[in-house]
Amino acid sequence: MSVLTGALVALLLTTAGPGGPRAADGDGVSAVAAALRDGPVHVDPRARDVLPPAAAKALRNTVERADKPVLVAVLPADGDFDRKTLLQELRAETGITGVYAVALGDRFDAGADHQVMSRDAVRDAVGAVRRAHPGDPGAMVTDFTDRAVRQASGSAPAAWDGGGAAGDGGRTGGGTAAIVTLGVLVLLAGAGAFLVSRGSRRRRARLERAGLEKLRPVVDEDITAFGEELSRIGFDPATATARARPGGTGTARTGGEAGGTDGMDRTDGEDSTGGEDADAAREDYAQALDAYDDAKTRMAAARRPQDVRGVSRALADGRFALATLDARLRGTALPERRAPCFFDPRHGPSVEDVQWAPPGGTERAVPVCAADAARLAGGEEPAAREVGTPQGPRPYWEAGPVYAPWAAGYFGGGLLPGLLTGTLLGGALGGPYADGFGDPSGGGDFGGDFSGGGADPSDFGGGFGDGGGFGGGDFGGGF
Template sequence: MKAAPKRTLIRLLIAPMVAALAVLTAGAPGAQAATDLSTVAQALRESPVYVDPEATDILSESDAEALADKIEDADKPIFVAVLPADYPTENLFRNLRTETGVTGLYGIRLGNEFDARADSSVLSSQGVQNLVTAAQGAGDAKAQLNDFVDDALRNLGGSAPSSWSGGSGGVPVGGLITVGTLLAAGGAGVYAVSRRNRRRHQEEQRAALEKLRVVVDEDITAFGEELDRLDFHPAEPGADDAMRTDYAHALDAYEQSKRLMAEARRPEDVRGVTQAVEDGRFALARLAARREGRSLPERRPPCFFDPRHGPSVDDAVWTPPGGAAREVPVCAADRARLADGQDPMIREVDTDYGRRPYWDAGPAYGPWAGGYFGGGLLPGLLVGTLLGGMMAGPGYAADYGADYGDFGGYEGGDLSGADFDGGDFGGGFGGFGGGDFGGGGDFGGGF
C-alpha cells in the first residue's frame, strides 16, 4: 500500500484537472450547472472519494483526504460521492455505476441526505440497507461518512480497484487547490501518459482484429463454398416455399457476415459475424434435409473442434492435454475419430508461437467463439484452457465484450464496465425522493 504523502501529492496533481473540467462544463453555453456524471465517475476511478465543487461546504478537503486514506489503506471497493442538494437524482446510482464501471459499494451524500447501493458480490441488499440506516443517524457529513465506511469495512467483500494503486489516484475536491506551474505540468504529464496508454491499447486492438480477420475470412469463404456445393435453384423441380425460405435465409446470413466483417473495428465486433455464419449453416442443414427427404435437424451448436465442420450431431467426452474431461459438441467425423481413440480435427490458427488450437491463441478468439457457441455453453467448453482463463479475468469484458456466460463473475474492485445486473446492485432506501435515490428506485428488483 502506498504512503499517504504520495497519495496526497497525486491528488494535488489530479484535482485541478477534475475541477477545471467541472467549471468548464458548468460555464459552457446551454450546459447544466451540475457536474457531468462522467466527471464524477472518472474521479472515482482515480480515488475512492469525490467532493463536488458545489459541495465543499458539506465535506472539507482534509476530511475527504482522511476518508480516502482510510478506504485505500483497507483495500476495499468503497466509493463515496458528496454532491450538492440540487444535483439531479434520476437513475443516479445506476448511471454512476455504469459510468464508473467498477464493482463495489457506492455511497452518496446529497446535500443533507445519504443513501447507498452495492453489487451483490460485495454486499447483500439487506446489508446495504443496514449500513444506510446506521449512517443516517450519525450527524454531520464527516461523522456520517466515516461511520458508513467503518461499518462497511467490517462487512464488505472484494478489494480496491487497481486504478487506485497506480499513479493517477486522488481525491478531487474541486475549487480548493490553486493550479500552479508545477501542478499544471503534473496534470499535463498525467494526460500525456493516459493518452499514450489509450493509443497503445487501440493499436493492440487493431492488431488483434487483423489477426482475427484472417480466420473469420476463412470461415466466411468456407460458408460460401458450402452454398455453391449445395447447388440449389429456387425454381428447380421439387423446390417448395420452405426450401426457398431456408435458402434465402442462408444467402442473407452470408451477405450479413461479409458486411459485419467489413464494418468490424474491434475484436468484439467479430461475435456478430460468427453468429451470422452459424445461423446460415443451420439454414443450409435444414435445406439439405428437406431436399433429401430426411427429418429436419435439431438446432445444435457447431462442432467444437472446428465450426467449419458444421452443426454438431452429438456430444462427446474429450480431455484436452493437461486439462479435465468435458463434453463438447462434435460433428459425425470427429465423433468417429474420438471413438477410435484418434485426435479430432482441431482448428488451428497462426500465433507468435506457431500454429495453435484457437482456444490457446489469445483473447481475441473469445468473441469469435462466443458467436458460435453462445453464452451459456462456452464456459464449460473452455474451462482449463488459455482462452477460458483469460475470459475469467476482471478486465476481459472491457476489452473484448461481455455476456459469454458465467466465467466466475466480478468481485469487488473488478472492472465490469456497464455489464452489471440492476437486480444485483441494490440496497438503500428512503430520504431522497425521485429517481433511484431512496425507496430503492429501480434497484434491488431489476429494471
C-alpha cells in the first residue's frame, strides 16, 4: 500500500463517522491522534491553562514555518491517558514518522523516530528543558519544540496544509462537509498516489536545493582557504625549491589559524630538496593540486547536500599532502595521517586528541591542531569554525543537520557520531542529509510520512520521569 493510500484510508476513517471532521473531539489517545493528523499541535480543552490558545497558535506557527514533522500534545493528567504507554500508543495511533512532544499534567516527555531525530538528541533536549523549566509543562513543551524544529530531519506531513486551529482538537465543520470531503477523496483516490509521490519528490528536491545553497558559502570558503595555502607554501616543482614570501618568517604555524598551514614560507630561497626527496616533494605537491582541482570540480557539479561530502574529503586529503610537503621542505618528521582539527578543519590535520565537552554536554576526546590544544590547555576557548544561523554565528556543530555531509567528508562516518553526541549536528546522524550514516544509500525517511504504527519500539518508551524514557532509560530529569 502506498503512503498516500494509507493516509487516505486513515482520513476516510476519521471523516466518515457521524461526527465528521470533529472525530478528534472525543476522549483518549485515538482522539489526540486524529487531531495531530490534522495539525502539529493539540491542546486538550481541560489543559488550556497549561498552554492557552494564543500560545498554542504561536507554537503551531513555529512548527509550520520550520516545515518539520514535530507533533505536540498538551493533555490533562487523568484516567484517559496511561503515562507509561502514552507515547508508544500515540505514535501507533497517529501513524506519522516524526518527533512527539507531550505535556501530561505537570510532566513532560518526548520521543522520536530515530531517522528524524536521534535518541541521544531527544534525551539531551528533554533533560535540558526539564532542568530549565521545572514544574512548568507549558514552558517545557515550548522550549523542546523550539529545539526540535532546529534538529529534526524531514518535512511536515502534507495533510497539515490547511489543517485545523491549534488547541481546538481538530477542524470545525459539520456532516455536510464530511460527505463532500469523502466524495472528493473517493474521486481522487485513483490518481492520488501518483500526485503525492510527485509532490514528495518535488519537496525533497526543494529541500536539497535549499540545503546545498546553505552549505555553499562554507564550502567555497574552505576551497578558497586551501588555494591560498597552496600559494603561500611557495613550492616550485620544476626546481624543487621553496620560495620566500615577502615578509615571511619561515616559522611553521601548522593549525590554529583559518588558513591552517599559513606560515609554511621559506626564507632561504635555496633548494632544500634533492634526489628522492625532491621527487617525493613533487608528488606531495601534485597530490595537493589534484585535491584542490577535485574539490572545485565536485562543488561545481554538486546538486544536493550529500554531494558536498566528496568536496570535504578531497580538501582533507589535500591538506594532509600539503602538511607532508611542508615537513619535507623543513627536514622534520613526516606527519601522521590523522583526522582534521575538529574545531575547524581548515586548521589542517590534528596532532593529538584532547578531552572537550560542548556546553551542557558530556566530555569526549576530539582531534585538535597544536594551536587549539594549547588554547584548551590554557583554559581558553578553541578557534571554532562558525557558520551563519538565524540566531547569528554559531559553531558548525550547533548549526543544524544540513552540515552533516560537510563534516562527514572531513571526519568519516565512523568517527563523527562520537564527536558530535549531544549537539545539534549530532542529531542529524542517520538522517537524510548525513549520507553514509546509517543508510549507505544516503536515503532515509524524511519524516512526516504516514507510516502506520510500525515504529521502532526502542524509540518510544514513555515514563514521564518514572524510569521509562526513550531508548531504554530515563533522562535524568525526573519529577
